[in-house]
Amino acid sequence: MKGAFExxxxxxxxxxxxxxxxxLGEVAIELNQAxxxxxxxxxxxxxxxxxxxxxxLLIAQETSSCKSCEVHVQRAGLRYQVEVEFPIQIxxxxxKRKGLLKTYTYYIG
Numbered sequence: 001m002k003g004a005f006e007x008x009x010x011x012x013x014x015x016x017x018x019x020x021x022x023x024l025g026e027v028a029i030e031l032n033q034a035x036x037x038x039x040x041x042x043x044x045x046x047x048x049x050x051x052x053x054x055x056x057l058l059i060a061q062e063t064s065s066c067k068s069c070e071v072h073v074q075r076a077g078l079r080y081q082v083e084v085e086f087p088i089q090i091x092x093x094x095x096k097r098k099g100l101l102k103t104y105t106y107y108i109g
Contacts, residue, residue, distance in 0.1 A: 016092075023090050031099065033066040034086035038101050041071055041082050045105050051080055078107045 040062045048055045051073060063071055072083040084101045 019092060023092060027088055027090065030068070030086050030088065034069050034084045034099065034101055037063065037066045037069050037071065038082055038084045038103055040065070041073070041084070042103060042105050045073070045080050045082070045108065049108055051075070051108075076104065079104045080108060 041059050044055060044058050044062065045051060048058070056073075059071060059073070063069060066084075066086065068087050070085040072085075074081045074083070082103050082105065086099045086101070088097045088099045089095065
């Protein structure tokens with residue numbers, strides 16, 4: 001009887017905990033993909049030292065690594081601001097939000 005009680009308690013606590021860890025792992029993977037995309041876009045902008053149609057095409061090719069991410073590039077003085085939006089979904093909380101990462105390039109003249 002003692003073993004059955006311990007097993008039932010383990011199943012009641014262990015299985016939901018595994019589900020939580022799996023969902024948080026998915027969120028961490030999405031965040032990592034968004035950060036890699038953000039750094040890639042910043043590297044492209046700083047290497048090209050400009051932002052025009054050709055650079056926008058290079059950035060569009062780079063977004064294939066993160067299909068669910070959206071990239072926005074805006075001029076901010078002598079720099080460019082790079083924003084990457086990515087989805088955050090936690091199934092057990094029924095939470096669906098958009099995460100936002102912002103960064104700036106070095107001075108681009």
